[in-house]
Amino acid sequence: MNTSPLPKLFRLIPKAMSRDQADLRRKLRLLEQKSLPDDALLEEIIKWQKQWEQSQQRRARRAATIPALHYPEELPVAQQRQRIAEAIRRHQVVILCGETGSGKTTQLPKICLELQRGCGGWIGMTQPRRIAARSIADYLAQDLRSEIGELIGYKMRFHDRVSGDSLLKVMTDGVLLAEIQSDRLLTRYDTLIIDEAHERSLNIDFLLGYLKQLLPKRADLKLIISSATLDMERISRHFQEAPLLEVAGRTYPVETRYRPLHSWEDEEEESEEKDLEQGILEAVQELYALGPHGDILIFLPGEREIREIGDFLRHQELQHTEILPLFARLSMADQQRIFHPGGKRRLILATNVAETSLTVPGIRYVIDSGLARISRHSGRTQVRRLPVEKISQAS
Secondary structure (H helix, E strand, O other): OOOOOOEEEHHHHOOOOOHHHHHHHHHHHHHHOOOOOHHHHHHHHHHHHHHHHHHHHHHHHHOOOOOOOOOOOOOOHHHHHHHHHHHHHHHHHEEEOOOOOOHHHHHHHHHHHHOOOOOOOOOEEEEEEEEEEEEEHHHHHHHHOEEOOOEEEEEEOOOOOOOOOOOOEEEHHHHHHOOOOOOOOOOOOEEEEOHHHHEEEEEHHHHHHHHHHHHHHOOOEEEEEEEOOOHHHHHHHOOOOEEEEOOOOOOOOOOOOOOOOOOOOOOOOOEEEEHHHHHHHHHHOOOOOOOOOEEEEEEEOOOOHHHHHHHHOOOOOOEEEEEEEEEEOOHHHHHHHHHHOOOEEEEEEEEOOOHHOOOOOEEEEEEOOOOOOOOOOEOOOOOOEEEEEEOOOOO
């Protein structure tokens, strides 16, 4: 009969912090291989138990900091949180498809916290864009009545507001990719949420490929892949038919008006493309004529266009109007202004970062310039370019 206490100790390991589990498991395996006298074995087991107890106590302290969680019932993801939570509990990999505005980005971390994820290590959430990472961290910190850097933190290039006590770490996908170099097993995380996976950037593809190899080595690690599109069957097959959950978005009646930048009024003259600035001004004036309420989101291809058209609109002396730019190089303070509506009607000039990565409050109308910077690979120069191109009407 095997009376060794080691099998029982192995079963205690999942109650320790994620970053300590590999070391605790390694030490028990070494003890299995050694033929130590009973006294020496007992001494090593006592040392092991002290290390485990310290780690387990850190985990318990983190669990005690999880605040009361509240879900906005109008959000589709919140309405289906029990079904989502059960899938996360039962499977190592879960894929969630939810349309823009369904609440997947803001509510998924809270569902994970409700499942006591984040206690053994950080819940890591990746975002393709820095603006989105910062705004999501700010929103969740306010929602959980915490300060940035406490329960909720964020990390991106040149900015690190995460502490050892943080439960959720929001970061750009490039940050997580860089961390793999120093921590191959990502032991500081017990849950990873790869958000906006439908964008299929090179960083996201690298992460999904690496995580597939990592998951068998990290049985305690949960992976949630979130997308705004339903075309995720290939990723589900990539992760051995991982469950794919669909959540409908909130639907609103939408009226679409096409206003081409071509003038056909004078048939004798050759049609000329109107100036983009004038076209946007006319669209703004048309929306102002519909009523005094509702902010307007204006999609433009890049920072230069945002600055130029912002200056143009300011010189039009639009009454009771605040003009706010939104692009990646803007200071954090200026970026956050769009999330705090004031008394004036707002014109928010943004790149397509505001299309799926974040939700701007108060928007009732959208003007799309029909132009965007599209990432293209040049076969001649072997470099990636960002030319301005026309987008389809479907976009």
